[in-house]
Amino acid sequence: MFLLSICQWVDSTRLNAFLRQSNWAFPTLDTVHTLGIVLVAGTIMLVDLRLLGLGLRSVPIAQLVARIVPATWWGFGFMLASGGLLFSSEAVKMYHSPAFRIKVVLLALAGLNALIFHRTIYRDAAAWDPASVAPFRARLAGLLSLVFWIAIIAAGRAIAYAPGYDLG
């Protein structure tokens, strides 16, 4: 299978050998990855809670998004870079891990949800933003985002625990 052969190639690279042999690379990347996802989830949750009317109600959403999204992107950058390297250290194992596949799908769904939110209902934010409770579609986007990110954290942890991890 195409994806499997890519993973097999990744596992044969020098980068993979380095990541596997180094004593400090994996723990360091793991730490950066955890802090990255905490930054992403922590900042996104604030926007989600605001959309749901559960926090920061006196702050306009546009102001909150303008301030918080750069921090989210920083976290996402760290998460993606460290995640890519962690993947490179055991690509074939990840190919066989159901939790890893679920996590990738959830990441795509979280991205799609954010994209749809920003391209549709958020465009008219000027009209509804002053209200402390956002319109239904904005609240739905906030709720979905909360669910997706909690699920992404869960799937990430499950990669280390779920059966199938050692089948590769």
Add this chain to the structure above:
Amino acid sequence: MMALSLLPAFEWLQHTYLGETIRHSAALIALLEIVHLIGLALLLGTILMVDLSLLGFGIGRQPVHRIASELNSWTKAGLAIMLISGPLILSSEAVKCYKTPAFWVKMALLAIAIAFYFTIHRRVTLAEQPASRSSQTFVAIASLALWIGVALAGKGIAIFQPV
């Protein structure tokens, strides 16, 4: 040393029904770690917003005390989630934690961070009269350093072997 006398307590904790049950269930440990991480995200996310406001990177022109008072309950919710899930995770590997320096570093930083949050941090962030520029900067940096230190030491428990 006082810490030495705590070993029996850690052994007892690990051998309780709760500790044994969690230790023998990978699903339960994974679930608790997920809850612990979500608590951390809530805690760090809200603290980061307040501390960035203190450093002058606030949300629009919202005063620090307004952001702090609105996020206060979510920070405490995150802390509560961590303080419930944390000891449960501890009960599954209490003796290993006892022998891991990173665990003690984390507990020390956590105690300082909690004390700092409920005293100096709150006083500075919730005051309607802003404190001086330099004390705001100091409080923000100390707060971020303490909480990130707690998170890093927590990761260290999993990385470093017991000695």
